[in-house]
Amino acid sequence: MATRAAPAAEEALAKSSFTRISPTKVRQVVDLVRGHHVEDARRILKFTQRGACAPVAKVLDSAIANAEHNRGLDRDELVVVRAWVDEGPTLRRFRPRALGRATRVRKRTCHVSIVVGRIEPPLSTELPEQAETRRRRRGVAGTGSAETQSSREGRKSAPESQGDR
Numbered sequence: 001m002a003t004r005a006a007p008a009a010e011e012a013l014a015k016s017s018f019t020r021i022s023p024t025k026v027r028q029v030v031d032l033v034r035g036h037h038v039e040d041a042r043r044i045l046k047f048t049q050r051g052a053c054a055p056v057a058k059v060l061d062s063a064i065a066n067a068e069h070n071r072g073l074d075r076d077e078l079v080v081v082r083a084w085v086d087e088g089p090t091l092r093r094f095r096p097r098a099l100g101r102a103t104r105v106r107k108r109t110c111h112v113s114i115v116v117g118r119i120e121p122p123l124s125t126e127l128p129e130q131a132e133t134r135r136r137r138r139g140v141a142g143t144g145s146a147e148t149q150s151s152r153e154g155r156k157s158a159p160e161s162q163g164d165r
Contacts, residue, residue, distance in 0.1 A: 011081055011117025012071050014063035019055050023087045023110035026052040030083045030112070038064055038078040038116055056112060063116045073118060082115040 019026070029052040033041035038060065045057040060080070067073040088109035094102040 012067035016059045016112045022108045026085045034083045059112045063114045077118045078116045081117040086111040
């Protein structure tokens with residue numbers, strides 16, 4: 001996946017690397033804001049009671065600031081175009097257990113990436129007319145011999161006679 005936005009694209013990227021929270025928890029929060037207007041996304045993050053909302057909100061605010069400062073985009077037109085969470089390195093720690101044993105504790109990290117940009121409205125709301133296509137039909141006169149046409153007619157009539165029983 002591209003890590004940078006194209007120079008002509010009207011979008012901005014922000015990343016947070018090595019965030020010390022499980023990627024599965026952050027993905028649940030990122031799924032809530034993907035595709036929303038940035039003000040709606042900030043409101044969703046503010047009122048969602050999840051621990052992962054704070055780091056995602058920081059990355060979202062950074063992406064908005066990047067779009068305004070680096071790209072010159074207006075905050076009122078920005079939408080969360082893409083957002084994803086990648087898994088980072090896992091920190092392995094050990095917890096003492098009974099009888100001199102130890103169990104492994106996996107402290108997971110993640111990389112949060114959010115792209116905000118402007119969505120162009122569609123030029124026309126009407127669907128284009130579909131061109132008619134010509135399809136060849138089986139059993140059309142001139143395409144096959146008389147035997148094949150009669151055998152096809154016989155096959156069509158055979159299930160009807162069996163259905164009457």
